[in-house]
Amino acid sequence: MRALLCHCRNYRSEVKRLSNTPAGIQPEKVKEKILEAQDAVVVLLTVEAGDRIEEFIPRLAEDIQIMAKDTAHNTLVLFPFGHLSNKLADSDTTLKALDLLEESLKDFNPKRAHFGSDKKLLLDIFGHKGNVRYREYN
Amino acid sequence: MRALLCHCRNYRSEVKRLSNTPAGIQPEKVKEKILEAQDAVVVLLTVEAGDRIEEFIPRLAEDIQIMAKDTAHNTLVLFPFGHLSNKLADSDTTLKALDLLEESLKDFNPKRAHFGSDKKLLLDIFGHKGNVRYREYN
Numbered sequence: 568m569r570a571l572l573c574h575c576r577n578y579r580s581e582v583k584r585l586s587n588t589p590a591g592i593q594p595e596k597v598k599e600k601i602l603e604a605q606d607a608v609v610v611l612l613t614v615e616a617g618d619r620i621e622e623f624i625p626r627l628a629e630d631i632q633i634m635a636k637d638t639a640h641n642t643l644v645l646f647p648f649g650h651l652s653n654k655l656a657d658s659d660t661t662l663k664a665l666d667l668l669e670e671s672l673k674d675f676n677p678k679r680a681h682f683g684s685d686k687k688l689l690l691d692i693f694g695h696k697g698n699v700r701y702r703e704y705n
Numbered sequence: 706m707r708a709l710l711c712h713c714r715n716y717r718s719e720v721k722r723l724s725n726t727p728a729g730i731q732p733e734k735v736k737e738k739i740l741e742a743q744d745a746v747v748v749l750l751t752v753e754a755g756d757r758i759e760e761f762i763p764r765l766a767e768d769i770q771i772m773a774k775d776t777a778h779n780t781l782v783l784f785p786f787g788h789l790s791n792k793l794a795d796s797d798t799t800l801k802a803l804d805l806l807e808e809s810l811k812d813f814n815p816k817r818a819h820f821g822s823d824k825k826l827l828l829d830i831f832g833h834k835g836n837v838r839y840r841e842y843n
Contacts, residue, residue: 571788583832650709650839651789687832694721694825701788 568623568664568704569651571611572631574638577691578604580646582684589649593658594683602680606640609690611648612665614656620664623704628671630702635675637697643677645669646688658683706761706802706842707789709749710769712776715829716742718784720822727787731796732821740818744778747828749786750803752794758802761842766809768840773813775835781815783807784826796821 580602585594610631614620635641645668649655656664662682669677680686692698720738724730748769752758773779783806787793794802800820807815818824830836 581832584834586834588834648837650837653839653841685832685834685836688828688830688837690826690828690830692826692828694719694823696722696724696726696823698823699786699788699826701791703791 568615568618568627569613570627570702571651572634572700573609573611573690574634574693574698575607575609575691576605576693577689578607578609578644579689580680581687582681583687585684589655591657592683595662595681597681602678604642604644604678607642607644608634608638608640609644609646611646611651613648613651614661614664615652616654616656618656618660620660620667624664624667624671626704627702628668631672634700641675643672643675644680645677646680647682706753706756706765707751708765708840709789710772710838710840711747711828712772712831712836713745713747713829714743714831715827716745716747716782717827718818719825720819721825722823724821724823727793729795730821733800733819735819740816742780742782742816745780745782746772746776746778747782747784749784749789751786751789752799752802753790754792754794756794756798758798758805762802762805762809764842765840766806769810772838779813781810781813782818783815784818785820
């Protein structure tokens with residue numbers, strides 16, 4: 568499991584169409600096409616094949632909470648992002664990981680971007696030290 | 706070596722201060738604090754310890770040229786981004802890789818972001834299929 572945590576002044580995503588790759592992808596139902604946030608920690612999450620998600624998600628949740636504390640911004644965006652690895656998990660596992668992560672962070676009432684679509688994505692990242700953090704869980 | 710190729714409607718970066726991490730980092734001289742581009746392929750590049758850069762850079766350059774062709778946009782931004790791996794190369798190797806990549810793509814006259822600084826970063830990514838591409842070279 569890999570994640571890129573970005574401290575953003577502005578974030579915006581917009582679902583343009585459902586994905587048909589990688590093979591077998593099962594997009595979730597689209598509730599909201601557009602998602603926006605300001606002064607937020609945006610979590611780009613790649614779940615990999617073989618990930619022990621029950622073990623990894625609590626560690627990721629802790630890293631996210633540390634970044635929220637460091638930045639003094641409690642708005643969180645969870646964004647499924649299949650572009651930090653070449654060995655992606657299947658859709659069921661990715662959605663389960665997102666569910667677990669959302670539940671782990673429920674006190675923050677995180678926003679969650681759609682899984683399984685091509686999206687426009689705006690990341691307007693602050694320029695301070697520690698603005699972007701990369702994490703791998705093995 | 707890992708890279709994230711992003712097809713951006715708008716890109717902007719601004720050097721805020723020189724980095725002092727990871728230990729031993731040797732920032733290059735700042736020529737321009739602000740770099741901007743529109744309708745560009747932005748290459749976030751992480752050079753890793755042990756990378757055979759003479760072998761990997763031509764492959765990356767080819768992938769970049771394919772994306773430029775696919776998107777019909779020839780503006781390129783090369784952005785050193787130490788956030789796609791936890792085993793980073795030293796500064797000399799990263800700068801050499803950037804030099805090689807810039808030379809390989811000289812026909813495109815690529816823009817190059819500063820190495821060794823905390824930067825504000827704006828990525829405004831198009832929403833089409835293939836808008837973001839992840840590559841690993843091993």
